[in-house]
Amino acid sequence: MSEVKFSKEHEWITLEGDVATIGITKHATEMLGDIVFAELPEKGSTVEKDGTAGVVESTKAASDVYTPVSGEVVDTNQSIVDDPAKINEDPEGGAWFFKLKIKDSSELDTLMNKDEYDKFAKETSN
């Protein structure tokens, strides 16, 4: 599996062959607070880089989830729809959102690595 990459919209992405797994970062869940609702893209649909691909809602507000790369949705994680609290518990592990068959692996080149993202998250949250 590839190195984990991160987007400025606080999604993480890993790549295995041409299938990417995408979720939201721990930092994002800390900003959102208790997550109580999740909506995922439809399996078989195509999503475009930086387009919306889902929604999460905390007790306070709704936020869009974006996709950091383009592709076709090949799988979604129904368990976080049934129990959205899982997203707070294990955001960068079991609580992934969706898997994409990616269109263009070079789209990952623009994303941040862990150190860059941690720095970015720290700067933008102050």
Place this chain on the structure above:
Amino acid sequence: MEIKKTSLNKLHQSKHAKFVEFAGYEMPIQYGKGIIEEHKFTRSHSGIFDVSHMGQLFIYGDESLTEELEKIFPLDLKNLQQNCSKYSFLMNEDAGIYDDLIITKIEEGYLIILNAACKEKDFEILSNLLGKRFKMNLDNNRSLIAIQGPKSVEILNSIINGVDQLNFMTGNWFDSDNQKLFVTRSGYTGEDGFEISISNDKAEKFVENLIEKGAQLIGLGARDTLRLEAGLCLYGHELDINKTPVEANLRWAISKSRLSNGGFIGSKKIMNQMQDGASQIRVGIKPEGRLIAREKTKIFKDTDKQIGEITSGTFGPSVNGPIAMGYVDKEFSKVDTKILLEVRGKKYPANICALPFYKKSYVKGVN
């Protein structure tokens, strides 16, 4: 304008509060553990709320003040006993609500608790209505602390002996630590609890004392989920200048004895609406599934007929599901009416339901 801070601001900081601006004040929205934990802790133990941003208006006077206030509020104040509180409204001539409030008859006159965002304007309106006959003090030297939840009576009574003898919606002056506190048994969560009016310089120590006894600070986020589960209105959401108490389904708060003769501001409109009904009315709404419908969500009957709008909506931690309140056309206001909510361009099923979502546990019969 510079943001205002309550006398507990430093304490909030030390408890890792996340702050928001609310009605010109820097207020804690939540602390470290998050809204759901805080909500559940209040329902099972005892939560402390800093509500010092709210207005504490003392109006001093005797029976003549009671007479004047009856021209303003839809209450039978003549027969209200000393130290008893009533929920009421400050209205305009069309019964539009300037503010909702709690008024308590005290020995010196009346104490009125006002919403933070409305208090200055309320003071102006009441000053104009009452003229200069009565001394009025919107007291900025006092903080207001609420303590809510089943353990609150035990905790508070260990600091202020005798509060356990108060009935719901009554209050009294108590002496504690060489100071006079005004304590009412009331609140905004659906739980048993108290609100304590205390001088600013004593507030922090008092709250630290409550924390030592096992209560915890709770932010405005959980205050909102708690009040929504209890079916209680929030000014600026369920209530505003374009809504009347009848439309807000709060006719219980209007004293029956005042309805026959009127004589309070807005009485004509209220009496008409009591007879003919209002065209829209506040209801409880439960979305099916886990969908959350926020304020301003449009409500439909069938697919194309809009019948109303949501005024508050969130996830109810104790109900363990989404809940909302809103206004719908009266013909669709019956419990179990199926409706549709438009969220992010799609329509989702929901049902009109009875309020509250969560059973209240007020203590009514102590004495």
